[in-house]
Amino acid sequence: VWVWGGPPPAAAYVAGGGDHWAAGTPPARRAAGVSPMAALADAEVAGVGKPLTVRAIVGAVVGAAGAAALAGCAAATKTASAASLLGLGVVLTLIATVIAGPLLVRPVIRVLGGAFPALFGSVGRMSQRNALRNPRRTGATAAALMVGLALVGGMSVASASMSASFDRQIDKTLGADFTVQNANFLPFTQEITDKVRGTEGVRLIVRQRFAPVAVRLPDGKRVETTAAGYDPQVDEVAHVTYTAGNSAAALADGCLGMDVTFARDHHVRLGSTLPVEFPGGRTTEMKVGALTDQGGSGGFGMQGGLFFGIATVEKYVPGGQDAALYVDKAAGTGADQLRSRLERTLKAYPQVQVRDQADYKKLVHDQIAVLLYLVYALLGLAIVIAVLGVVNTLALSVVERTREIGLLRAIGLGRRQLRRMIRLESVVIAVFGAVLGLGLGLVWGVCTQQVLALQGMTALAIPWGTIVAVVIGSAVVGVVAALLPALRASRMNVLAAIAHE
Template sequence: RSSPTSRASSRSGPTPRPRTASRSPTRASSPLLAGVVVRALSVVVLRLFGPVGRLAERNALRNPRRTGATGAALMIGLALVACLSVVGSSMVASATEELDKSVGADFIVQDSGAGRPIVPQAAEALHAVPGLEHLTDYTYIKAKITAPDGRTVDEGITATDPTYQQDVRRTALSGDLAKAYDKNAMSVGEDYAEKHGVKVGDTLSIAFKTGESAKLKVAAITSDDTNIDRGAMYTNLTTATAYIAADKMPQNVAMFGKAEEGKEKEAYAALKSALAEYPVYKVQNQADFKEDLKDQIGQLLNIVYGLLALAIIVAVLGVVNTLALSVVERTREIGLMRAIGLSRRQLRRMIRLESVVIALFGALLGLGLGMGWGTAAQKLLALEGLEVLEIPWPTILTVFACSALVGLFAALVPAFRAGRMNVLNAIATDG
């Protein structure tokens, strides 16, 4: 029996517990997933190779903790690749849908990158181009806007020709957007109208920073459910020039063109020719604009993919290390299998298949997890206009197939070393 002193000391404090290293949920569940996923992959991949494939399956399942940890290294890199691919493809698809839905112009002219305005000489050259139904001037004017509630904000008014209504389609929630281009009239976005209690028919005080003050009547309230000109306030260029001197009027930020029926190619070529002396500006049709967007997002993704390639290299080294340890641990077993008739070729194939199934296990988990992350990110970004979910299946399937090649590459050295083992020395090895 224990003494009262020892019993008291045992009650005096909590029993110390051995310290254990914390593991992430994904890493902790990897061994459990390894058993399920590797068996499923074996039915599709390994069983086709007969007894050698079954041996590879048993070897991969022999130590599920090691298989899970090895696959997890590859999983992390591929999860990031899949997530970014889904987000990038969704960005392109959302922007493309927005262009198709909102943009009616055939051509867009703007600076090639630095956001510089279009100089008057270039604008005049563009206006002289034949074959155009119309060419819209588009500029942005800084101003202080005072609402009927007395609050003043530093905003800007987008001054355009009335033809801009055909170039970019905006939905009017109340009023008539066409009337916003009448004399001394304008439109406001729904967010501004809701915040300041503005209604159609109200008058706003506009203090142009480069001109005089004006009283403009609100003729329409436009929807802000768009990524193009979100929150923009529109007025006619003629209205703006009545309060701003010609030499102080801001230059065009962009210009939008509509070709005459059947003359799209001729007008496109003529616009490019007119800007030959002004290489800082570029003419784009809708196809060019979409392709440019894909290239921009593609360049960003390529940089990220290059960084993630380092993670893939680390994962390959992990697979090589796992296989090398596995071969060393199974030296006597390998010798016995060789002694009963397993050829060197079959032995190498067994190790390669084991490597492939480990790589595919990591790829399957990584791509599945990455697509889940990407889908969740798209749903979150849908609040900011990323409304289309696009899964890049060609990219996903290509990465999955390349994972098998990664497995084959990682098995080259371990398989070569196993094939060169002396049978008698291997059998005589302890363990």
């Protein structure tokens, strides 16, 4: 149990203090560099500031390094090196985008706000120019939203690609009408298997059992993994892709099947004889009868993708239980009809579920969604921070433009028009951050999918609906953030504002 003063509080103080020190150092240095004559000036001249040359050079260098890391990630053939390059590329491109953000303000906002003059007249033109007035401030304001949306964009692409890959794999490999399994994937008793076998309308049942094994490989390594055992009719309920051999050879007595990538990595060939250890000290030698290629290094989901006949499991792991039953319907029996019969048969065993392909896809999607919900929670926090940043920026801008606002009101700008001008300025800043963040996130997501492809998840899916919804949501965030600053500006006393120094 940690107590106050232990490592977590100390780490929190150090991290918090370090963050604030790092955030406060650049403004402090800029403030210290202001000349006395400039400080004595009556007003700040809009658009005047130090050139952005240094930012351009540093941003280009860091961005090029990040792009090179992401390109290396996409070209890598090993998962560990690809993941390392992905992490480095994400960090460097994020830093580069934050540094170069002010450089992107003018070209991007000119495009995003290009329709404002046509839609809102002079109010739209002024709002666009106000957002362009201080690129450094606009870039810094949009940075918080950009970071959050970059994370969401990247994770959305990754999760959508994972879901699409699993869907493709399920369609490709699962051929059974139904699968009977425990909800928690634990084995079940022989009684359940017997009841399913006796259900009316069942034509075929293929059992699946698992057995922990240790295999001594030709390269000298000893790998502990879990192998699967199947009945001989496995080809009728599963679509297995073989690069050598077939199911009959893999399930024969004294033989096993293995994933081709695992075999290649450990110098195993078709026909190799491997020492295999089972629980309880039982050992034997088994011949590699087939090599499979199920689209990933995991084969059937376990390291090595080892599988053999269920008779081998019963021989070396007696008294085992079935982990799953793959069920095909008999001729003349409908899928819905058989499902209802199976569910009635298993009514006394609520932990055992009957699933078809659609159920499996939903199960995978739900598991991936848990991770995505966590990312959305982080997005909510990022949005709160971004709203506060936009509110502060607009409030400061309103104070700095007090006299300007008074003059605009004096020459006929209405309260409603003033509020609209500030809202449009806030919207274009928020959408600017969303565009940068989502663009960066899409690149991250595509590179993440390339890493996942090394594990067999080869489908790339981009959730365009989510992306469009996030852009629209960013515009709404801009409107909400502008409410208080716009209200304050519209309530200014015109004469007092004109006389403001």
